[in-house]
Amino acid sequence: MLGICAQDFHGDLATARACARTGVPLTVSTLTQDPLEEVATELGETPGFFQLYTPDDRDLALSLIHRAENAGYRALIVTVDTWVTGWRPRDLNTANFPQLRGYCLANYTSDPVFRCRLPGAPEEHPSSVVGEWVNVFGRSLGWQDLDWIREATDLPVLLKGIQHPDDVRRARDHGVDGIHCSNHGGRQANGGIPALRMLPEIVEAAEELPVLFDSGVRSGTDVVKALALGATAVGIGRPYAYALAVGGEHGVVHQSRSLLAEADLLMAVDGYPDLAALRREGLRRL
Ligand SMILES: Cc1cc2nc3c(=O)[nH]c(=O)nc-3n(C[C@H](O)[C@H](O)[C@H](O)COP(=O)(O)O)c2cc1C
Numbered sequence: 001m002l003g004i005c006a007q008d009f010h011g012d013l014a015t016a017r018a019c020a021r022t023g024v025p026l027t028v029s030t031l032t033q034d035p036l037e038e039v040a041t042e043l044g045e046t047p048g049f050f051q052l053y054t055p056d057d058r059d060l061a062l063s064l065i066h067r068a069e070n071a072g073y074r075a076l077i078v079t080v081d082t083w084v085t086g087w088r089p090r091d092l093n094t095a096n097f098p099q100l101r102g103y104c105l106a107n108y109t110s111d112p113v114f115r116c117r118l119p120g121a122p123e124e125h126p127s128s129v130v131g132e133w134v135n136v137f138g139r140s141l142g143w144q145d146l147d148w149i150r151e152a153t154d155l156p157v158l159l160k161g162i163q164h165p166d167d168v169r170r171a172r173d174h175g176v177d178g179i180h181c182s183n184h185g186g187r188q189a190n191g192g193i194p195a196l197r198m199l200p201e202i203v204e205a206a207e208e209l210p211v212l213f214d215s216g217v218r219s220g221t222d223v224v225k226a227l228a229l230g231a232t233a234v235g236i237g238r239p240y241a242y243a244l245a246v247g248g249e250h251g252v253v254h255q256s257r258s259l260l261a262e263a264d265l266l267m268a269v270d271g272y273p274d275l276a277a278l279r280r281e282g283l284r285r286l
Helices: 011-022 036-043 058-070 089-093 112-116 126-136 143-152 165-173 195-206 220-228 238-270 275-281
Strands: 026-028 048-052 075-079 157-162 178-181 211-213
Touching: 011 026, 011 036, 011 238, 026 036, 036 048, 036 058, 048 058, 058 112, 058 143, 075 143, 143 157, 157 165, 165 195, 178 195, 195 211, 195 220, 220 238, 220 275
Parallel strands: 026 048, 048 075, 075 157, 157 178, 178 211
Antiparallel strands: none
């Protein structure tokens, strides 16, 4: 949805440019306004990860995976908590569902497999694009799906939306390379357990696997807390989307730098010279 957060509707490109300027890695959604290849170009040398909403058409899924690989993304992040969207009253009240208006579907309309499902060129058949997208978007993933996804790529595969240590263990059994602990910013199961509450158990179950974390991170101090609880890396969702809407590329740069500066200063103020010290000594249970 980043694409349409920018005034010119090219928010994915603006964010990628901001990441290139700050060195902050970007996870690029399946739902973008510009094709994943063009977003990758704007990232330059800064790492990008491709987030896959696995379509219910395996050929299309494989095509997206291979395109991500060819475009230079460094990892595949398979989101497992959104095969269907949750009940979102604020979106319902404003009839907000951009995909149904044809937005954020560039990775589909630029895809040869998806295009074969259309009666002709996407620009001439906008309602078919939306209809086919609705048909193909959501696959209710089972553990067995991990096997063919795993086989399809040499990229590291991470699962996003993990909130239970048992799922971490099963994911490990299926050969994933990392876990992304997230409750989708609370957007899927309203009233669910905060991701931060689950993080320590997830980290313990993951053992040597890296654990990415997001959901509810709003400040540098939030970042430091998640790192202290064992996250390998910490992600943000809404804050940079808001920054993009207000200030475009420069807004995202400013927001990222502010977050980094706050995290850095908090570490200094609290006397942690590096992440290892924070992870070793940074927790006191009250
Ligand atoms: C408007 C919006 C769009 C999102 N789109 C995606 C998406 O396409 N793929 C995905 O895996 N997560 C998506 N998410 C979830 C985020 O990746 C992330 O998990 C969440 O926003 C983190 O929580 P935070 O917003 O509290 O930082 C979206 C979140 C928002 C708010």
